[in-house]
Amino acid sequence: MKAICSHFQRLAVLVPLVVCAAGGVSQQALAGQSDKGTSASPLGIPPGPPTAYPDSGVPEGYFFNLRPYGKPVGDYLADKGIYLTGRTLQQGIGLTNGGLRTGTIFEGFNLFGVDLDMGKIAGIKGGSFHFQMNELSGLPFxxxxxxxxxxxxxxxxxxxxxxxxxxxEQNFGGLVDIRAGRVPVGTEFDTERVYCEFIYAMCALPAGYAFTKGYPAYDTASWAGIAQVKLPQHFYFHAGIFADQPNLATIGHWGWPGEDWSTDKIRGATIPVQIGYRTTFKDDPYPKSYAVGGYYDTGDYVDPIDNAAGQNRLTAGGAPRLDHGKSGIWLQAEQAVWRPDMATNRALTLFAGGNIQTSGEANITNAYFAGLSFNGPFAGRPYDTVNFMGEAINMSGAYTNFVDTTLNLERMPGNYNPHEAFIELNYGIALAPGMVLKPNFEYVWNPDQVNTRPVSTLHHDTIIGVAFSAFLPETLGMPRLGGGG
Incomplete structure (x- = not known):
């Protein structure tokens, strides 16, 4: 317990240091980071409209427009300092070939919350309070x-x-922003706007890395503190500390003070940092984003293969070895490279990145990905998107040894292929402002078989699906705290 408390004491030291460091920075605003409302969970933040959302009429490229119906209510609440947030994501996914068992599943995700402008409500300039709940139904695939x-x-x-x-959350003059409490892993670390155009594995954190780090998945929250600093010339610096509570993703609960809020459930702390450069269409005809970051996780976790004596536990027996600490780095880049016309925000954007494990015994050694996103692929459909990406995931030697040993003990022929890869292609059909229907296709080579009973006959997955998504503020014309909507 003392060790855990010391991690959060370090955060208390970090925050004033960050604020002091920002005292001499330029007033140059970091474009794309101006939303001072809930900015944590990528599941609640839209990838971003190619152009401004219309408040009336039905412009070319949409089938209907619901914004006029919610705008009066949203404006009334915003005048009182109250901003409603929410989102629905409904997915039908079918495994048509390969895998362990073909068939379909349905998954429904609903999120609702409120952002409170404490400047309007209590006279605390730059202060805001954030509350969000979500409901997930269906099964993982x-x-x-x-x-x-x-x-x-x-x-x-x-x-x-x-x-x-x-x-x-407290903002200091648009230069420093600090948020603390029960916070999800979010848009501050190891992610870019374009990642959430995809249905599988990419939104928020590239495949697998939400689970090699100690903190929980981004549809829940643990004790955390985050500091964001805007630097001159579109640069920024982010730092944070998250309590490790991986079990939060494995249980369904209301999340109120109780067992899951107890400090005895904390298993360490994950400390991520990131520095980057980002522009938008407001200040750059070809927007770009580049970032590098890393993390250190102090927590304990089960070794992929060894027992407490350092032997292969599948053949020698014994309890799993408990490993301590792991770290990794990431690099990412996003760049608009072509615009069919300069009068709109229609653009072709390329992106790439990689994650590299630098210490510890995680299941993944490294992963690399690249892809493209085309906003407005046709002049008559300026709000549609075409998205394509591919990723290669390399499993660790320890995990490979674990699977090969299992196959040998089960007398299954063949060896485990530790090089997993997948591609995704989807097309986003803009139904209305903030509302998208997205047919999608995915193909997976050499599924990793983590948390399943390994077999030697699993070589690929062919997946087709369709996703429906709508964001409450954008669809119903309600403003977001800090602008947007």
């Missing part, structure tokens, strides 16, 4: 595909109701 790391979008190990955020 792992038991059919055999892939734990190429997961469907709103991933958790079981359905349930969860607290997604309960935090206080």
């Amino acid at each position: 792992t038991n059919r595909t055999g892939s734990f790391y190429v997961y469907n979008r709103a991933f958790a190990l079981q359905a349930g109701v969860r607290l997604n955020e309960f935090s206080y």
Whole structure:
């Protein structure tokens, strides 16, 4: 317990240091980071409209527009300092070939919350309070595909109701922003806007890395503190500390003070940092984003293969060895490279990145990905998107040894292939502002078989699906705290 408390004491030291460091920075605003409302969970933040949302009429490219119906209510509440947030994501996913068992599943994710502008409510300039709950129904796809790391979008190990955020945020002059409380892993680390255009594995954290780090999946929240600093010339710096509570993704609960809030459930702390450069269409004809970051996780976790004596526990027996600490780095880049016309925000954007494990005994050694996203592929459909990406995931030698030993003991022929890879292609059909229907296709090579009974005959997955998504503020014309909507 003392060790855990010391991690959060370090955060208390970090925050004033960050604030002091920002005292001399330029007033240059970091474009794309101006939303001072809930900015944590990527599941609640839209990838971003190619152009401004219309408040009336039905412009070319949409089939209907619901914004006029919610705008009066949203404006009335915003005048009082109250901003409603929410989102629904409904997915039908079918494994048509390969895998462990073909068939279909349905998954439904619903999120609702409120942002409170404490400046309007209590006279605290730059202060805001955030509350979000979500509900997840359906089943994860792992038991059919055999892939734990190429997961469907709103991933958790079981359905349930969860607290997604309960935090206080304080902004200091647009240069420093600090948020603390029950906070989900979010848009501050190891992610880019374009990742959430995809249905599988990419939104928030590239495949698998939400589970090699100690903190929980992004549809729940643990005790955390985050500091964000805007630096001159579109640069920024982010740092944070998250209590390790991986079990939060495995249980369904209301998330109120109780067992899951107890400090005796904390198993360490994950400390991520990131520095980057980002522009938008407001200040750059070809927007770009580049970032590098890393993390250190102090927590304990089960070794992939060894027992307490350092032997292969599948053949020698004994309890699993408990490993301590792990770290990794990530690099990512996003760049608009072509615009069919400069009068709109229609653009072709390329992106790439990688995650590399630098210490510890995680199941994954490294992963690399790249892809493209085309906003407005046709002049008559300026709000549609075409998205394509591919990723290669390399499993660790320890985990490979674990699977090969299991196959040998089960007298199954063949060896485990530790090089998992997948591609995804989807097309986003803009139905209305903030509302998208997205048919999608995915193909997986060499599913990782983590958390499943390994077999030697699993070589691929062919997946087709369709996802429906709507964001409450954007669809119903309600403003977001800090702008947008």
